[in-house]
Structure formats: structure tokens, C-alpha cells
Amino acid sequence: MSYNNILSETRNGLTTITINRPKKLNALNKETIQELHEAFKEADNDSDTKVIIVTGSGEKAFVAGADISEFADFDEYNGSKLAAQGQELLFDYVENLDTPVIAAVNGFALGGGLELAMACHFRIASINAKMGLPEVSLGVIPGYGGTQRLPQLVGKGRAMEMVMTAGMIDSNQALEYGLVNHVTTEEDLIPLAEKIAGKIMRNSSVAIKGAIRAINANYRDGIHGYDVEIEEFGKCFGTDDFKEGTTAFLEKRKADFPGK
Incomplete structure (x- = not known):
């Protein structure tokens, strides 16, 4: 299947899905969310795929957030609908896949980007990664599961601080918090993800x-x-x-x- 905003490659039991909107820092718009759903669905239904890695193209961002221009003029009804559809189509969908999903976080993972990473089964990050949920600085709260998954991963107090300050943490702090499992260099990020995937693929x-x-x-x-x-x-x-x-x-x- 061909996509406009993502790349998907399957090799040796491993499917790598890359969000490919570098000029937009890989921001999630409706089309990208739909394409990600289709790519994850295809990989999960492929008996040859044993592990999925998701990452962002370029060196600056995993996903720098949602595409704000798409919902800046929404009312309450459309805002609720946006969150509900997004959670069902991508974020809850990824969390409940039968195939293990590793997020390889390179660069910025903000807002919907961090929410996507948290929906994956676990995360690794490059040393230059920055993570946060800045939504309150725009007058809104995280709507793709961020208020639920972040406390599960880092604890209530740390989640409250991250959300309320709208600040970012670096990869080492994310490691300390338990938000990511490993931190490595930018060059070694995908090789490390593939190494871990190889260990997973040896099992049932x-x-x-x-x-x-x-x-x-x-x-x-x-x-x-x-x-x-x-x-x-x-x-x-x-x-x-x-x-x-x-x-x-x-x-x-x-x-x-x-x-x-």
C-alpha cells in the first residue's frame, strides 16, 4: 500500500513505520492518523511481521504534535469528536495490537507525538529527544490519552507537573521517570530497536x-x-x-x- 505521509517497510519479520512529514516536524494531521491506522493494521495482520517499530523521519522530530491548523476553529462537539475518533483509530488501536510495537523516539515527541509513543508497548529514545505535553499552553488538554497513560508510566505527581507546566523533559529525565526504557545515540537508535526486536522475535x-x-x-x-x-x-x-x-x-x- 502506498502512503502520502508515512513509509512502511517489512524485512526479516520486522515492520518499520516512519512518519514522513519532516517539513511539518512529522505533525499528526487527519490523513496521517488514518494512514498510520492502515499501516499498523496491515502489519498486525501480516503473519510475517513479528515486531513493529515506529519512528519519525529526519533528525529533528519523532512527532512534534498534532496539526493545530486542522482544529483551531472547532467547537465543543467537534473537539470531543476529534479526541474520540483519534483514540479509537490510532492510539487505543496501537496499544491493543497483538504485535509488539516499539517507539523509537528521535527528537521532539510533543503532544500527540508523545501520546503516540506512550500508546506503543514500550519506548526507546535518542539522546537528543525532548518529550512533553504542551497542550495547556494552547488552552486545551491532552486528548489522545495523554492524561491517562502518562500517570500510568511516570506517576501522578510527575504527570501533573508535566501537564500543568507544559514543559519538556530530555531523554535522560525520561529514562529516570520510566517513560523510556533505553537512551542511546541518534545513530544507534534504530539498530538498538532492531536488536531488541530480534530478542522478541526469538520467543513465542x-x-x-x-x-x-x-x-x-x-x-x-x-x-x-x-x-x-x-x-x-x-x-x-x-x-x-x-x-x-x-x-x-x-x-x-x-x-x-x-x-x-
């Missing part, structure tokens, strides 16, 4: 899907995460991956998971 994709569902369940109101864990744990026993994994362990050899 079926079990990983179950683990994602169980971990996410812990953060949903009205759902008992332990019950989901028990359910997903039980499902594993009916899979070919479980048979291969346990047989390989007993035979003292490396598992060759069929992915089913």
Missing part, C-alpha cells in the same frame, strides 16, 4: 499476544487483570507454540516456534 508470538492482553487488562476499569492472566495462561496450553517450547526445553535445544 502467540504467548506474547497473551502477555500484551494480560498486562493491558491491569489498566482497564472494570476488568480484573488477574482473571485475564489466568485466561490467557490457560489458552497457551492449547497452542503449538507451547508444545514446541516445552519439548525444546526438555530436549535441551532452541525452540522453533510455529506461531500458532
